[in-house]
């Protein structure tokens with residue numbers, strides 16, 4: 001569980017071989033990791049690791065998200081006698097939760113654009129990895145502080161959802177849906193920064209990233225968007241209320257990257 005305010009983790013399990021069985025509390029088809037596990041603030045993952053390694057061996061878990069700032073997060077050491085002779089078979093899928101399946105054929109499609117930051121000055125020229133590091137260090141941290149203090153609230157430094165940099169309480173929903181409607185959100189991150197986008201009140205299926213269907217159509221309630229990334233997600237709006245929809249880096253939310261989705 002990433003309980004950090006702003007830090008994104010890229011978990012490299014080294015020679016351990018975890019199986020991912022759930023994301024954001026929702027079962028997913030069990031699968032191995034083919035890359036570091038990315039967790040933005042608010043994101044959760046359930047992993048199963050079978051420690052069938054010889055006693056005395058050490059296995060490190062590293063956070064490799066920020067280039068040049070990789071570090072050992074923790075170390076596991078196998079001790080004592082083995083509890084079984086051979087490795088367990090891969091875990092069976094967890095039983096699904098009772099979530100309504102989105103009806104894509106009749107879905108109501110909405111474009112969502114996340115914008116802001118210092119786009120004109122440094123935004124799109126930065127490569128992905130530069131943006132990662134600037135987000136953590138140097139100009140990025142300075143920008144976070146300035147954005148958080150409201151010094152640059154004149155627009156350039158704010159963060160936006162569909163062009164609006166929200167402040168205070170958000171009463172005008174960007175979407176107002178009749179209960180039971182399938183909403184398909186076609187979202188683009190038009191900034192040079194990563195954003196974990198979180199919706200209250202619902203879980204959604206992540207359908208595609210940059211036009212490529214996702215392998216597991218995972219249920220999540222927070223989706224981490226890379227700079228310039230486009231993500232399609234869908235859910236049945238079946239929980240009445242005014243629901244926050246925001247970046248879970250709370251400085252970004254406070255500087256405008258938040259909105260309301262209303263379900264009637």
Ligand SMILES: [Cu+2]
Nearest residue numbers: 195247249252
């Ligand atoms: Cu953000």
